[in-house]
Amino acid sequence: MREPLPADMFDELCPSSLNPIRFGDKWAALIIRCLEHGPRRFSELRVPLSRVTPKVLTQSLRSLERDGLVKRTVYAGATPRVEYQLTPLGRSLLGPMASACAWAQEHWDELLDARESYDDSSRLGRAG
């Protein structure tokens, strides 16, 4: 209950200071879930991710590709056709993500309540 903490968490724990725990950029997790049940084309992804501009979607996909989580396949033909799919490495993230997702489902209300009462008492306590 009172062992000293390691001197530098950045060297001691997960590589790169545990930042992979954030699962990449803002849309990465959502994209991965969109690919969970099979390959999708760019335009197919744009539907559920309607709030993401094509530029940003491309950015995120490139980043995922770079990290070996997603594979991009171009099919030759008259009209462009590109498919994105999870690599085995990408699939291996589904477990942890499901775990985080379940947490959110289960505790989201608590978190919102906490937030609300914190804000309330701040407003009252400091009258502003």
Add this chain to the structure above:
Amino acid sequence: MREPLPADMFDELCPSSLNPIRFGDKWAALIIRCLEHGPRRFSELRVPLSRVTPKVLTQSLRSLERDGLVKRTVYAGATPRVEYQLTPLGRSLLGPMASACAWAQEHWDELLDARESYDDSSRLGRAG
């Protein structure tokens, strides 16, 4: 393998567009792990989180407190003494976080390798 995706992932899946999956701000996950084995004082947190300025550490802690994940306790006395500890809600995050952490430990090398070969072929392929 080709069911259509839900129209808007933001309404369909985890609350707030799955963003809780990012576990808060840049340092949140690290802080939570620092509190895993019991309450810590501000200055105790500063040691392992030596790269985080006091301002930012305070910010993150406040945010965690606001979300009901961390409890802040002030002990009266001659000199200031403040302790931070996980709430039950905060503890409930340890599971998912451990899962994400284990993933990072296990697959970090693969990810780095992927990144490297992606960057290499970009450099060669486009000669830039």
Add this chain to the structure above:
DNA sequence: CTGTATCCCGCAGGATACTG
């Protein structure tokens, strides 16, 4: 259809110094 090209901006987060 699958993206780039530009331009733009808020704000998380860092540096540094100071306080009760």
Add this chain to the structure above:
DNA sequence: CAGTATCCTGCGGGATACAG
């Protein structure tokens, strides 16, 4: 000891338009 106060910066990410 446990923070604030200020100032500053990068860049993630959005809007809009265009291209192969």
